[in-house]
Structure formats: C-alpha cells, structure tokens
Amino acid sequence: TDCYQPIERRVGITRSLLKVFAEYRNPVSIITKNSLVLRDIDLLTDLNRDNLVHVVVSLNTLNDGTRQLLEPRASAVTQRLKTIRELSQAGIPVSVLVAPIIPGLTDHEIIPLVETLAGNGAREVSHIIARLNGPVEPIFTEWLEQSMPNKKDKILNAISDCHGGAVSDHRSHVRMKGEGKRALAIRDTMALAKQKFLSGQKMPAFNLDAFRRPPKGQLGLF
Numbered sequence: 001t002d003c004y005q006p007i008e009r010r011v012g013i014t015r016s017l018l019k020v021f022a023e024y025r026n027p028v029s030i031i032t033k034n035s036l037v038l039r040d041i042d043l044l045t046d047l048n049r050d051n052l053v054h055v056v057v058s059l060n061t062l063n064d065g066t067r068q069l070l071e072p073r074a075s076a077v078t079q080r081l082k083t084i085r086e087l088s089q090a091g092i093p094v095s096v097l098v099a100p101i102i103p104g105l106t107d108h109e110i111i112p113l114v115e116t117l118a119g120n121g122a123r124e125v126s127h128i129i130a131r132l133n134g135p136v137e138p139i140f141t142e143w144l145e146q147s148m149p150n151k152k153d154k155i156l157n158a159i160s161d162c163h164g165g166a167v168s169d170h171r172s173h174v175r176m177k178g179e180g181k182r183a184l185a186i187r188d189t190m191a192l193a194k195q196k197f198l199s200g201q202k203m204p205a206f207n208l209d210a211f212r213r214p215p216k217g218q219l220g221l222f
Contacts, residue, residue, distance in 0.1 A: 002058075004034040006073065018043040021052070025210035031056040031097065033071065035079040041090055048092050051207035057084050057122075058097045061106050062113055069147050081120050088121025093203050096122045098190075100130035104151065104158030107186055114193035123201045127190055129178040130159055132167040158182060 003014040014030075021028045022043055030037065030053070037044075037055060047053040057080055061067055064077045075083070087094045096117045101107050114125050132140050144152040156167060162178030163169040169178070177183060 002032050002034060002074075003030060004032045004036040006034075009036060009039075015040050015043065018047070022046050024212045024214070025050055025052060027052045027206040027208065027211075029054040029056065031058060033058040033074040033080065035075040035083045038083055038086055041087065041092070044087070044092050045090055048090075050210040051204055052210065053092060054203055054206075055087055055092055055094045056097050057094060058099055059113075059117070060098050060101060061109055062116060063109070066106065081116065084117065084122055085120040088123075094122055095124035095126070095203055097126055097128070099128035101127050101186060102130045102155060102159070103162055103182055103186070104155040107158075107182075107189075110186065110189045111193045111196075114190070115197050118197035118201075123198070124203050125190070125194055125198060127186070128176045129162050129183055129186060131163055131169040131175055131178075132159065133170060133175075134168070137167055162186075 003017075008014050018028070018040055020026070025047075028047065032055075037057075044053050044055065059077065059080050061070070062077055067074070067077050084094050084096065098110070098113060101110070110127075117125055141152070141156065144155060148155075159167045161180055162183040163175070164179060169175040177187060
C-alpha cells in the first residue's frame, strides 16, 4: 500500500526504513500519491547521490473535483504536481503512474495530463486501466450511484469494453492494460503523448554496486 499514509506523519515508519536503506546503500523505489514524501527529501537526496532511489507518483486526473470524488484522503492535484516538480528540481528521478485510467471518466485527459507531468519534471509515465475484481465491483458501482448516477452505465460499459465484456479481469499480462478497441485507443493515445512530451526521457538504472553489508551481525539463511 501507499507508504505515506496519513499516520506516517506521526509514526515515521517509512522515514526509518529510508534511513536503513541509506546506511547500507540499498536501492529503493517508492510509489505514493501523497506529498508527505517531500518531508524525506534529505534522505532521498542522499540515496540519489549513488543512483539508489526512484519515486513514482500516482496521479490519474488533472481535475481536482474528480480527484476529491475518487481519492478524498490523498493529496490534491496541485500538491502532487508540486511533489513531482520539487523532487525533480532536487535531481531525484520521478515517474508517474496514471492509475487507474477509468474509461468513460478520465481517459479523455491523457494528453493534457502527460503534457503537464512532463512540464513538472516527470521522466516517465505508465498507466493501468481500471478493472473491478472481486469486492471492488459492488463498492465501485455503489460509489458511481452516489457520486455520478447519470454516468454510471456509461462508465461500467466502457470498463467492460476493455476487458472482454466483463468489468473484472484476472488474466495475467492483460488485466492491467485491457484489450479491444477502447483499450487500444487508450494505449495509442498514451504512446502518442509520451512521444510528444517525453521523447528520450527515461528513469536511470539503479546502482547495484554500492550496497554495504553490516560490519558484523549479518545472519546467513542456512
């Protein structure tokens, strides 16, 4: 789950872990939708000196009204863009996961979203198409009925168009990206946006040679 949940501000578990990674020069990748990650920019900067950190920010819309409906407890759109920008300005490599793209609700934002992300310093962008597996389906359907009942059928039909006629999808190598004409249009639009705004950009490779073993007390597995 997101390692920068609100309670992290008080308990500091993630910050404690980053200190361990920094001490032993262990590569680490973080994914979050919360701007609290900026609190730890000192440790991230230290790790980045040896190419030991990637930060992935999750953001699927530029519309903060939509964000409030989808993710009321996560950082606002402006705060997430600020997070991307400040990390990038500090030299820390940042990519963005556009997830989930909700067909019929947020897929029309792909091009302006990627343009904005690139303008704020994101080096790469990837995406996941929404799927409603298991208990997610009734929860999401109830949310649609309460939040946007006039769009409920349109959105559910659009999601099913991307998953072989069902809103759920458990198939390996398919479930994240979907299939069919609508999913292909989303992939093509994303590829076009990345070609236009992120051409030649990529996240740096992790440095795997800086790792330090503890001077004593390292346990063996066998």
